Amino acid sequence: MNLSDTTAKDEIVVRHAESNDCEEIVRLIVELAEFEKMADQVKMTPQILRKDCFGEKPICSCVVASKKADKSSLVGYSLFYPVYSTWEGASLYMEDLYVTPSYRSSGIGKKLWQRVTQIGLDMGCSRLNLCVLGWNKMAKELYERHGFVDLTSKEDWHLMRMDREGMEKFVQQT
Amino acid sequence: MNLSDTTAKDEIVVRHAESNDCEEIVRLIVELAEFEKMADQVKMTPQILRKDCFGEKPICSCVVASKKADKSSLVGYSLFYPVYSTWEGASLYMEDLYVTPSYRSSGIGKKLWQRVTQIGLDMGCSRLNLCVLGWNKMAKELYERHGFVDLTSKEDWHLMRMDREGMEKFVQQT
Numbered sequence: 001m002n003l004s005d006t007t008a009k010d011e012i013v014v015r016h017a018e019s020n021d022c023e024e025i026v027r028l029i030v031e032l033a034e035f036e037k038m039a040d041q042v043k044m045t046p047q048i049l050r051k052d053c054f055g056e057k058p059i060c061s062c063v064v065a066s067k068k069a070d071k072s073s074l075v076g077y078s079l080f081y082p083v084y085s086t087w088e089g090a091s092l093y094m095e096d097l098y099v100t101p102s103y104r105s106s107g108i109g110k111k112l113w114q115r116v117t118q119i120g121l122d123m124g125c126s127r128l129n130l131c132v133l134g135w136n137k138m139a140k141e142l143y144e145r146h147g148f149v150d151l152t153s154k155e156d157w158h159l160m161r162m163d164r165e166g167m168e169k170f171v172q173q174t
Numbered sequence: 175m176n177l178s179d180t181t182a183k184d185e186i187v188v189r190h191a192e193s194n195d196c197e198e199i200v201r202l203i204v205e206l207a208e209f210e211k212m213a214d215q216v217k218m219t220p221q222i223l224r225k226d227c228f229g230e231k232p233i234c235s236c237v238v239a240s241k242k243a244d245k246s247s248l249v250g251y252s253l254f255y256p257v258y259s260t261w262e263g264a265s266l267y268m269e270d271l272y273v274t275p276s277y278r279s280s281g282i283g284k285k286l287w288q289r290v291t292q293i294g295l296d297m298g299c300s301r302l303n304l305c306v307l308g309w310n311k312m313a314k315e316l317y318e319r320h321g322f323v324d325l326t327s328k329e330d331w332h333l334m335r336m337d338r339e340g341m342e343k344f345v346q347q348t
Contacts, residue, residue, distance in 0.1 A: 029260045029261070033261065038261075041261050041262075042260075042261045043261060043262050043263065043300075044260055044261060044262070044263065048263050052258065052263060052264060059256045059257075059258055059264060060258040079258065079260055081256070081257060081258050082233045082255070083233075083255060083257065083267065083269075084226065084233055084234040084253065084255050084269055085269070086203045086216075086218055086253055086269060086270050087203070087207065087212075087215050087216045087217060087218060088215075088217050088218070089217065089218065089222050089226060090226060090233055093257065095257075095258055095259070095260060096260050110347075113344075114344065114345050114347070117336075117341045117344050117345050118345045120341060121338070121341055121342065121345065125338070125341075126217075126337070126338050127335055127336065127337055127338065127341075128335070128336040128340075128341055129333065129334065129335050129336075130334050131331045131332065131333055131334065132331070132332055132334055133329065133330050133331060133332070134330040134331070134332050135330050140332065140334075143334055144334075146336075146340075146344055146347075147336045147340035147341075147343060147344055148334040148335065148336045148340070149334065149335055149336070150332050150333075150334055151332075151333045151334065151335050152326055152331075152332040152333050153332065155307065156307050156308040156309050157305045157306070157307060157308070157326075157333045158305065158306055158307070158308050158314065158324050158325075158326040158327065159303065159305055159324075159325045159326050159331045159333060160303065160304050160305065160306055160314075160317055160318075160322040160323065160324055160325065161301055161302070161303050161322065161323055161325050162291075162301065162302040162303075162320075162321045162322045162323070163300070163301055164295070164299070164300050164301065166302075166320075166321035166322075167291045167294060167295055167299075167301075167302055167321075168295065169321060170287075170288065170291050170320055170321055171288050171291050171292045171295065173284075173288070173320075
């Protein structure tokens with residue numbers, strides 16, 4: 001095998017996810033959760049993701065980074081969906097942006113993120129939003145370096161959540 | 175006019191929004207922004223909202239509180255849309271919950287919020303999310319009293335945003 005073969009073998013392409021990528025995407029979702037020591041909280045399965053991304057009423061989308069020589073083998077993904085501002089209309093939310101450790105520092109994350117951003121521009125979105133852990137300083141600084149503004153620090157926005165049990169209790173209140 | 179007539183006239187119903195509610199919903203969106211002294215930032219129009227709520231590919235939904243005697247006259251609204259957790263799947267996000275000042279403290283806000291929550295349960299959502307301004311202590315305490323957890327305080331999540339100009343710059347980077 002000569003050098004050009006090796007390069008071709010390792011070359012990565014960023015593309016839209018397809019239905020049969022869901023097993024690999026869920027593998028990476030679990031890999032990320034394991035890194036965060038919270039894998040036990042992952043209830044996602046390829047079947048659920050396939051329905052929610054590629055079913056009759058899709059509620060999210062993915063772009064993936066795959067090996068050029070083996071399209072089915074993924075090394076990164078980003079999951080995103082439209083959100084809405086009552087002041088500015090359609091916006092895009094980037095839920096996850098992940099690259100497997102052995103493929104980091106080669107610009108794959110930025111390519112995934114740029115692809116998501118371009119999709120947002122093409123959809124006419126006025127904003128790209130995400131949430132980041134404040135203690136994850138490397139990620140937070142990277143986002144800020146490329147133009148993200150921390151609205152929690154700037155405007156004091158707090159993210160609030162009610163789980164399903166709380167939702168069920170709340171609707172029963174008189 | 176006897177008492178029962180007066181009661182009937184002022185009675186409020188909570189219902190799904192219809193396409194011809196969009197003028198009134200945008201009036202309330204602007205009313206909320208005026209209260210926050212940021213009305214100049216509102217670029218929303220009834221035409222945009224109608225397309226995004228009732229067009230070919232809806233990206234948000236509304237419930238409204240209207241007078242029973244005059245269905246077209248709105249006193250409150252909530253705008254919401256599906257979001258996605260890569261761990262738990264479909265969730266719901268409540269973007270706005272607003273009741274015009276003269277109709278507050280009569281449970282209308284709670285009814286709107288309960289309706290949104292029930293829609294989330296019917297959709298199989300595992301979570302209801304929202305963002306609240308930390309300095310808006312009354313709203314924040316109300317949400318917490320009814321089961322919301324502040325994930326910014328508990329887990330250090332920060333809300334980040336890139337505007338359209340930033341998005342355009344970012345995709346051009348090499």
